[in-house]
Amino acid sequence: MKKTIKKLLALGLCLVMSVGLLAGCSGGNGGNTTEKEGSNEKASTESGSSDTASSDDTQQSSADSGTLKLAVTTGDGSTTDDKIPTPWYNRIFSTNLMFRSLFTTDSTLTEVNPDLAEGYEVSSDALTYTITLKEGLKWSDGEALTADDVIFSINTALKTATINSIYTAAFSKISELTADGNVITVKLTTPYSDIMKVLTQFAILPKHSLENVDPLKLDSDVFWQNPVTSGMYALDELKVGNYFTLKLNEFYEGTAPKITKVINYFVSDYITAAQAGNTDYMYANAADQVELMKVLDNYKSHEVGVLFYKYFIFNMKGVDGKENEAMQNVAVRKAIMKAIDRVSLSALYPNATVLNSGVPNNYEAYNGFEYTFDAEEAKKEIIESGYDVSRKIKICYYNNDQTSIDLINMIVYYLEQAGLTVEATLSNDGTTDLFTTRDYDIGFKGKAAFSLNEWYTEYISSDALFANIFGGDTAFDSLIDELTSATDQNATNEALKKLQELEQEKAYKVPLFTVGTYVFTNSRVTIPDGVTFCNPLYSCDINFTNWEVK
Amino acid sequence: MFKYIVKKILMMIPMLVLISMIVFFGLQLTGIDPINFMVSPEVLSANKDNVDALRESLGLNDPVIVQYFRWLGNCLKGDFGYSFDGASISSILAVRMPYTLELAGYSLVLSAILGIGIGILSAIRQNGVIDYVGRVLAVLGQAVPQFLLGIVLIQIFAIKLGWFPSGNRVSPDAASPFIDAVQHLFLPVLTLTIGMVAVLMRYTRNTMLDILNSDYIKTARSKGIPEWKVYLKHGFRNAMKPVLVIVVFRIPMLIGGSVVIESVFSYPGIGLTMTNAIVSGDYPVVLVTTLIVAAVMLVCSFMIDVFNALLDPRVRLSE
Numbered sequence: 001m002k003k004t005i006k007k008l009l010a011l012g013l014c015l016v017m018s019v020g021l022l023a024g025c026s027g028g029n030g031g032n033t034t035e036k037e038g039s040n041e042k043a044s045t046e047s048g049s050s051d052t053a054s055s056d057d058t059q060q061s062s063a064d065s066g067t068l069k070l071a072v073t074t075g076d077g078s079t080t081d082d083k084i085p086t087p088w089y090n091r092i093f094s095t096n097l098m099f100r101s102l103f104t105t106d107s108t109l110t111e112v113n114p115d116l117a118e119g120y121e122v123s124s125d126a127l128t129y130t131i132t133l134k135e136g137l138k139w140s141d142g143e144a145l146t147a148d149d150v151i152f153s154i155n156t157a158l159k160t161a162t163i164n165s166i167y168t169a170a171f172s173k174i175s176e177l178t179a180d181g182n183v184i185t186v187k188l189t190t191p192y193s194d195i196m197k198v199l200t201q202f203a204i205l206p207k208h209s210l211e212n213v214d215p216l217k218l219d220s221d222v223f224w225q226n227p228v229t230s231g232m233y234a235l236d237e238l239k240v241g242n243y244f245t246l247k248l249n250e251f252y253e254g255t256a257p258k259i260t261k262v263i264n265y266f267v268s269d270y271i272t273a274a275q276a277g278n279t280d281y282m283y284a285n286a287a288d289q290v291e292l293m294k295v296l297d298n299y300k301s302h303e304v305g306v307l308f309y310k311y312f313i314f315n316m317k318g319v320d321g322k323e324n325e326a327m328q329n330v331a332v333r334k335a336i337m338k339a340i341d342r343v344s345l346s347a348l349y350p351n352a353t354v355l356n357s358g359v360p361n362n363y364e365a366y367n368g369f370e371y372t373f374d375a376e377e378a379k380k381e382i383i384e385s386g387y388d389v390s391r392k393i394k395i396c397y398y399n400n401d402q403t404s405i406d407l408i409n410m411i412v413y414y415l416e417q418a419g420l421t422v423e424a425t426l427s428n429d430g431t432t433d434l435f436t437t438r439d440y441d442i443g444f445k446g447k448a449a450f451s452l453n454e455w456y457t458e459y460i461s462s463d464a465l466f467a468n469i470f471g472g473d474t475a476f477d478s479l480i481d482e483l484t485s486a487t488d489q490n491a492t493n494e495a496l497k498k499l500q501e502l503e504q505e506k507a508y509k510v511p512l513f514t515v516g517t518y519v520f521t522n523s524r525v526t527i528p529d530g531v532t533f534c535n536p537l538y539s540c541d542i543n544f545t546n547w548e549v550k
Numbered sequence: 551m552f553k554y555i556v557k558k559i560l561m562m563i564p565m566l567v568l569i570s571m572i573v574f575f576g577l578q579l580t581g582i583d584p585i586n587f588m589v590s591p592e593v594l595s596a597n598k599d600n601v602d603a604l605r606e607s608l609g610l611n612d613p614v615i616v617q618y619f620r621w622l623g624n625c626l627k628g629d630f631g632y633s634f635d636g637a638s639i640s641s642i643l644a645v646r647m648p649y650t651l652e653l654a655g656y657s658l659v660l661s662a663i664l665g666i667g668i669g670i671l672s673a674i675r676q677n678g679v680i681d682y683v684g685r686v687l688a689v690l691g692q693a694v695p696q697f698l699l700g701i702v703l704i705q706i707f708a709i710k711l712g713w714f715p716s717g718n719r720v721s722p723d724a725a726s727p728f729i730d731a732v733q734h735l736f737l738p739v740l741t742l743t744i745g746m747v748a749v750l751m752r753y754t755r756n757t758m759l760d761i762l763n764s765d766y767i768k769t770a771r772s773k774g775i776p777e778w779k780v781y782l783k784h785g786f787r788n789a790m791k792p793v794l795v796i797v798v799f800r801i802p803m804l805i806g807g808s809v810v811i812e813s814v815f816s817y818p819g820i821g822l823t824m825t826n827a828i829v830s831g832d833y834p835v836v837l838v839t840t841l842i843v844a845a846v847m848l849v850c851s852f853m854i855d856v857f858n859a860l861l862d863p864r865v866r867l868s869e
Contacts, residue, residue, distance in 0.1 A: 080830075082637060216600060216603055216607060217607075241719065242719055243722050265717075266718070268717065276715070276717075
């Protein structure tokens with residue numbers, strides 16, 4: 001009897017393991033090629049089987065073009081996998097499909113075209129903007145989208161913590177915000193040239209869902225687990241830690257997109273997601289990532305014109321009184337720049353362009369100044385400056401991709417050739433670490449700027465962050481005001497030229513180069529002719545309505 | 551025996567408190583300011599007042615000792631608090647812990663069956679084919695880091711062959727939840743299992759060899775007891791005690807080890823939550839998850855002590 005039981009147990013165990021293996025080997029997500037058909041068929045037959053909400057089948061047009069797959073990364077700690085990321089920080093593809101702004105823009109982020117608003121007028125003194133909202137707009141829950149939502153969103157943006165600074169910089173200039181029916185009047189204290197461009201990015205959120213939420217904790221509210229949306233899509237299902245799916249928003253007043261379902265996978269890194277065919281769209285600017293993506297023949301690359309700065313900031317003095325005398329000598333800072341061959345460094349990045357100020361060399365406003373590379377001269381200048389070369393220069397950087405690590409190693413090499421002793425440390429961030437410990441001399445940073453203005457507003461003396469590094473120097477303030485209030489190109493260029501001269505004289509932060517950014521789309525996605533992608537962290541019109549998935 | 555168990559349980563309390571203090575104050579010493587992670591550097595500049603208000607509302611301006619005792623008091627009331635992104639830690643644990651237990655559970659069972667099985671066979675057929683293959687695999691299994699093995703398995707089975715998904719635990723369009731679960735669990739379970747099989751296999755083999763060379767086994771053989779009975783009844787049964795200790799001690803290591811594996815496979819368990827919490831400076835979550843791993847370790851240690859005491863009265867007497 002015992003023997004029989006033992007045999008049965010052994011047989012059962014073998015069976016369980018075999019079934020597990022067979023089940024594991026059968027089907028699956030497959031490679032990119034095999035997955036195309038399977039996933040599309042499944043998507044079209046199961047789109048209504050959500051745990052949380054049923055899909056609206058009536059919205060599915062006859063031109064159902066399947067399911068688009070996107071990846072949302074949680075690997076850098078900026079996004080969690082238990083809710084939809086707020087569109088008030090970065091505009092990512094997934095949230096661009098869910099949330100709209102008053103206006104939309106083109107790939108240069110400069111045009112202003114209607115979206116939730118049908119148009120606007122601006123007064124001759126550039127202080128009053130009158131925006132007319134479209135009639136009959138609705139949220140995905142059927143509630144009316146009104147001017148109250150716009151006013152609520154702008155006012156709340158000024159009280160919240162996790163928000164892109166381009167919004168707070170612009171909205172802090174608003175002195176009066178009123179609505180009369182569907183007409184919104186925005187009055188500014190001083191002209192602000194980027195105000196309309198900013199409104200092309202600022203997502204309007206529903207007042208009726210969020211008015212009782214503490215603005216400081218808005219981005220972590222439960223709203224983001226089942227948000228009410230205004231865009232082409234609404235949330236269908238959120239599976240914490242795994243994915244969220246989007247279905248067509250039945251209350252969207254525009255033309256319904258051909259793609260009826262979007263799956264957004266939470267992933268640790270984009271490359272693995274792309275290699276496994278789990279995303280039809282991704283972007284990269286690190287050379288190693290771009291190279292890896294270019295190897296995948298089922299992805300098409302699109303070069304994007306982005307002001308993505310790679311630059312140094314020198315840690316000198318905080319408004320808190322903390323000092324770092326070693327870096328306060330401008331001759332030392334300029335000699336350090338002379339010791340680095342930025343042209344060679346730029347070869348590490350795809351399509352990088354060497355910079356000499358915040359204004360790229362091919363812009364009309366560029367003042368023509370150049371930082372030259374001369375190791376011997378740099379060595380001489382460092383000695384002449386009186387700098388103690390036995391003192392260790394500490395560099396901190398926060399990008400942990402291989403390209404950044406290689407770049408830092410090369411910078412260390414260049415500085416050592418100039419007779420300096422250098423130590424580079426990978427940190428959590430390249431800015432706050434500088435002044436929280438005042439233990440680093442140089443920070444290496446990256447910045448995907450919305451516009452040139454964003455680069456220069458970092459110099460403003462009241463900037464809580466950079467004031468702790470540059471000491472709250474007020475020299476830039478009036479010029480920054482001049483730049484942000486410039487309403488024509490000539491005035492803008494004039495202000496930019498003055499700012500460049502000042503920044504080159506002070507050398508507080510020194511740009512190395514801008515790096516090229518690439519968007520990659522899976523070949524199973526058909527993108528309409530004429531579409532140009534913009535900075536992937538912002539939103540622009542990419543004619544998504546006519547995208548198709550094979 | 552009752553006294554012994556109560557004593558062991560009571561000893562766990564100060565140890566947990568001590569661990570919580572080490573982790574809490576250790577995190578404070580790192581100089582991590584969670585605000586720097588909750589709010590981007592660029593945003594810090596424009597919203598200083600709002601950021602200050604956020605810091606105050608989170609109690610981060612209070613002295614560290616006050617923060618610690620407030621946190622400990624809440625934990626004792628069953629309130630683990632909230633992560634810095636607003637989610638209740640209890641609800642995070644409720645969602646994530648089952649995923650991790652599932653991963654660790656399957657890995658434990660599979661590695662125990664394979665490790666002990668191959669270990670016994672290697673000992674019985676010492677210097678045979680199974681023994682040589684087993685020893686080579688054991689060395690490889692222990693030498694190759696788990697994260698590297700995970701990446702290699704993803705590259706081969708998920709990307710090249712496309713047999714399994716590269717990450718996550720659930721697919722949105724799964725036809726069968728069972729098959730979906732097997733597909734998602736296969737690679738992470740295999741990764742955890744391979745490392746553990748190597749340890750168990752070597753330990754079982756060595757223990758079995760010691761026992762098979764002992765006098766009472768020779769006596770059993772001289773009595774004419776069938777060889778399989780000698781292996782199973784006399785050899786295996788006695789070899790199991792130290793092997794089981796290793797198996798039980800592997801439980802917290804599996805939960806701890808899942809930190810790396812869950813990150814590699816984007817597996818939404820407690821390990822990935824812990825990694826993301828560390829990256830984003832979310833130390834309420836780091837504290838609780840670390841304490842859970844420590845508590846599991848202590849409970850396993852307690853179980854081994856009790857288990858040993860039950861089997862060996864000398865242990866109780868010496869205590």
